[in-house]
Amino acid sequence: MNLSVAEENYIKSIYKLQEGDEAVSTNALAYELDTKPASVTDMAKKLKEKKLIEYEKYQGIVLSSDGRKAALQIVRRHRLWECFLVDKLLFSWEEVHELAEELEHVRSEKLTNRLSEFLGNPVLDPHGDPIPDANGKLAKPRPQTSLDQTNAKRLVVTAVTDQSTALLAFLNAKGIKLGTQLEILAHYEYDNSIEIKLKQQPAITISEQVAKHIMVRPV
Amino acid sequence: MNLSVAEENYIKSIYKLQEGDEAVSTNALAYELDTKPASVTDMAKKLKEKKLIEYEKYQGIVLSSDGRKAALQIVRRHRLWECFLVDKLLFSWEEVHELAEELEHVRSEKLTNRLSEFLGNPVLDPHGDPIPDANGKLAKPRPQTSLDQTNAKRLVVTAVTDQSTALLAFLNAKGIKLGTQLEILAHYEYDNSIEIKLKQQPAITISEQVAKHIMVRPV
DNA sequence: AATATTATTTAGACAAATCTAAATAATAAA
DNA sequence: TTTATTATTTAGATTTGTCTAAATAATATT
Structure with missing residues (x-):
């Protein structure tokens, strides 16, 4: 499954907004992605076609299991790059989000895994968020x-x-x-x-x- | 000047093909970029509009001084990422070109300069090609x-x-x-x-x- | 329950980057 | 120098991702 940068950004945002199991609304997603609700509806149709989300009109959006898998890979890449930027390039933690936003779209498993190894397979990113492992498993965050x-x-x-x-x-x-x-x-x-x-x-x-x-x- | 990924790839390829001062032909550029001559003509018009190249129809393409400046920044990023991949992530030199091709499009001067510093400000990439410095100055390659x-x-x-x-x-x-x-x-x-x-x-x-x-x- | 408000979708348009097929220019060959 | 070949450009179409404006559905209010 080859996702475009735009598709990856939608998947990531749906993952982020989908706390628990309630569907994500068109409006909320548009706000999160800084775009228009009409654009979200358009993209929802495409992502449904690719079986990455479950979507029926007026019912909101939920990630499918494939979608969740994809999201975890993107989140993994994002958080690993954040670690790299802070630990190795000495950026401060508030600077790294936007850069990681771009670096996360380089889709190479080998690169991702080598980067993880280079960083000592970190479990938390600089903001304290857990980093999914190569299989997409998320360490259970401590109660907070x-x-x-x-x-x-x-x-x-x-x-x-x-x-x-x-x-x-x-x-x-x-x-x-x-x-x-x-x-x-x-x-x-x-x-x-x-x-x-x-x-x-x-x-x-x-x-x-x-x-x-x-x-x-x-x- | 904000360039799209496509525009950056054109600029980089023109730079690569423009040995000496002879203009780059539409066909040669199309072959290099694995695209069609008609697409090159289309893009040439856009890049001329942005004053990154000199172009008159049927006369081939030459980088302008702004274009050359942009090209050197892209080449700098590409070669620094290649160093990173080989030196730090232990990739072999023949694997890194395609990955660097993607990483090079993250346009942050701060990131580029920090990366260079982290790598010890290398002067040559893993293939022996010189890395432009932050001002776009290229070390004179030794006679070869x-x-x-x-x-x-x-x-x-x-x-x-x-x-x-x-x-x-x-x-x-x-x-x-x-x-x-x-x-x-x-x-x-x-x-x-x-x-x-x-x-x-x-x-x-x-x-x-x-x-x-x-x-x-x-x- | 009727009405107002808000959320969502549709229809149609647009920009970027590409393509194919046809037309034209430049160059090489006879 | 005329003809053939090759290179380049134009015209028009396509895809992706976006938009605005209008229509419709869902929800909230009176």
Whole structure:
């Protein structure tokens, strides 16, 4: 099955949006891909033809098992390149997403596997997301919740679920990265903000908007 | 100037074919790019519009100075990725051309320069071709001739001018790679073949067809 | 339940890159 | 120099991926 770059991007985005088993809506996918709903409908027909998705009009989109397999390969390539860029070329973690977005489309199993080996077969990418292995198996992520929903007070940052440069740069400025330990001081309900404190740092306040993208686990 | 992948491939091929200052013909370019002459004419008009080539109908194609600049950037990326694949991912030199063909289209100066640094700013790629620096300056290649035209007898292989997997695999099988030292035993005129001998190896015979792609210099 | 709103799809168009077949120009051969 | 051959271009079609505007379906509101 030979996928175009456009098809790969659709598959990847469907995979990303398809939390649990609910179908992905045309609108959500259009927003994610920065395109128009009409274009999504067009592409949905093609991907259904290729048996990569299940799609009936007005019913949303679900990956087929072939589609899921393809998605995992793309995600694997993306995350391995992110590791390469951060570990070997010394990029900072918020810079690498867009570059990996391009590198991921070089479809060579041999290259992917050699790259993985070169990097020491990493299991997590620089954002803390798990890297599928050559067979598409995903390591079970350790239990984590978003910062705005946890009850625990002392936490460690395990992942960031929004890859946008803006957010990652923001976190960088605040000194928050993977593995950063922090303490929740207070939730303020009236403006949905959270007051947190990093070690050896004054307390800072972050919005729920930001907090929901920071994944943490108790420490 | 933002070039599409197709445009980059044209620019690169024109650069490759434009030995000296003679214009590249529509047919030659079509053959090189494995496409049809009509398609070349179409693209020539676009590239002229973008001022990357000089082109008048029936007169062939020459790179403009902008075009040459673009070509050197593409060549730089291609050759750096080849180094990466051979030096770091342990690919053999005949495998890397096609992969580099894809990787070269990731247009990020920062990535290119970091990659170069990571590799120790190499000056030659695994095939012995010089790598343009960040400003597009090409190191002057050391004097070399093709194996079928030299007068010297004891030689060292400095480059291979045909990147086809077939030729590179053939050379590999014969034990010929960059830096290999060899001795010319005889030229046979009646079938244009050359008898050569590698150190600690029995003599072998190769055709002029092959020899003309092997660049050497006296040792 | 009727109406308004939102989501989705269809129809038709467009740009990029390619192709085939036919026309024209340049070059080589007689 | 006329004719044949080869190279190149044009005209028109095709594919992929996208778009806008209009139509239709699903959902929410009154």
